[in-house]
Amino acid sequence: MNTLVKNIVRFALFILVQVYVLDKIHLHQMVTPYIYFLFILWMPFRMKRTWQMLVAFALGFTLDSFHHNPGFHAAACVLIAYIRPFLVNLLIPQEGADTNYEEPSFKSMGGFLPYFIFTGVLTLIHHGWLFLLEAWQFGNIWYFIFKTLLSTAVSLVLIVVTELLFARKQSFRTNTA
Amino acid sequence: MPFPQFLFPNSKFPSQVRNIFLFIRRYFNLLLFLFLQGFSIYLIVHNSRYHNAIFGSITNQLTGKVNEQFSRVEYYFQLKKTNDSLVKANAKLYNKLKADFELPDTTSNIFVDSLKVDSIETYRKYNYYPAKVVYNSVAAQNNYLVLSRGTAQQVRSGMGVIDPNGSVVGVVTDVSKDFAVVMSLLHKDSHIEGMLLKATRKQAHSAGMAWRPISLTFPGYRKVRKWLWETASYQVATVPAYQKV
Structure with missing residues (x-):
């Protein structure tokens, strides 16, 4: 499938799953399961950083529109879209791996651990910034810390399950082909 | 670039x-x-209090359309619950039938505006419109509902919203053509004035209530929350100056 079409479908699916499945689950006051931002983690390597941030803003703004509370998710999404390329450069196994594969995955990042660090750090940053912005209005530091850590743990479990359930085919691309 | x-x-x-x-x-x-x-x-x-005026009605209309499709599916799963609450509401209305009373119905005096000159006729103070909930959140920091009724169906911002049991749900903050966004009681900025009916005769308590969902250190938190739930569920709270939907 064309990368553009694939990503448009993903965008819609992630938003719908987040709004109509995960937002309906009330595990605990402290835990909010999030998965929609996996769209940002899965964006292609060769996408321009400017576009990554603009698309991330659009994703966050769409989710905010459903929550009738604009700004929160948009800010968090833009932040992780900005940080993502730095992390990719740090964690990519060898020079040029980001041109051989299309997007981040277990395979393209060279194993479970680097990919897990990649997702873990970005999830923590996303949740941290999101709940910090919310906590600014409510103001309770311990609530913020616990909510961030617990939600990050739950989101990571969800991401791993998603990766195992929907295995993405990552074909090795070479210049010669 | x-x-x-x-x-x-x-x-x-x-x-x-x-x-x-x-x-x-x-x-x-x-x-x-x-x-x-x-x-x-x-x-x-x-947008801490009111929804954005520029994007507001556009995004409202768009998300409302999607919400409506999904609530159609969800509606089937709640038919039993809906039916129960309708039976309850029906029973309550039957109890209010004037034909069932032999003496003049004195309870309706609550709704008579005493400032009007003609004290024999009763005036309609509230209009009740039915509306379907297409989106509802309860666990977020700021909770909203979306009703499938908008400016085209006589909803204005500032109207109060009650549930089938007559309890306060929230206040309409933002309206688009076919949908209305309601700030529920579970919202940081929700301030609903309430009054305890039993205590009104001698000592009329009147207090502004605010929902504080996460302030764990707030001293009277549990008390306030309990009171809020009791007030909401025993329908003694009145919403002044708003027309009920």
């Missing part, structure tokens, strides 16, 4: 201006990042 150099040949600008362009070109991503963050925070700060 490609910089349109051909539009600005170096010779035409003094060096300061050229430096500005070079700076923008060098740090374009950082500047875009800061701009988007700033815009998001502007949206947060600007």
Whole structure:
């Protein structure tokens, strides 16, 4: 499938799953399961950083529109879209791996651990910034810390399950082909 | 980011201006990042109470359409619950039938506006409109509902919303053509004035109630929450100055 079409479908699916499945689950006051931002983690390597941030803003703004509370998710999404390329450069196994594969995955990042660090750090940053912005209005530091850590743990479990359930085919691309 | 150099040949600008362009070109991503963050925070700060007026009705209408489709599916799963609450509401209405009373119904005096000159006739103080909930959140920091009824169906912002049991649900804050956004009681900025009916005769308690969902250190938190739930569920809270929907 064309990368553009694939990503448009993903965008819609992630938003719908987040709004109509995960937002309906009330595990605990402290835990909010999030998965929609996996769209940002899965964006292609060769996408321009400017576009990554603009698309991330659009994703966050769409989710905010459903929550009738604009700004929160948009800010968090833009932040992780900005940080993502730095992390990719740090964690990519060898020079040029980001041109051989299309997007981040277990395979393209060279194993479970680097990919897990990649997702873990970005999830923590996303949740941290999101709940910090919310906590600014409510103001309770311990609530913020616990909510961030617990939600990050739950989101990571969800991401791993998603990766195992929907295995993405990552074909090795070479210049010669 | 490609910089349109051909539009600005170096010779035409003094060096300061050229430096500005070079700076923008060098740090374009950082500047875009800061701009988007700033815009998001502007949206947060600007919309803490009421929904954004510019995007508000457009996004409202769009998300409302999607919500409606999904609530159609969800509606089937709640038919039993809906039926129960309808039976309850029906029973309550039957109890209010004037034909069932032999003496003049004194309870209706509550709704008579005493300032009117003609004290024999009763005046309609509230109009009740039915509306279907297409979106509802309860676990977020700021909770909203969306009703499938908008300006085209006589909903204005500022109207009060009650549930089938007569309990307060919230206040309409934002209306588009077919949908209304309701700030529920479970919202940071929700202030509903309440009164305890049993205590009204001698000592009329009147207090502004606010929902504080996460302030764990707030001393009377449990008390306030309990009181709020009791007030909401025993329908003694009145919403002044708003027309009920």
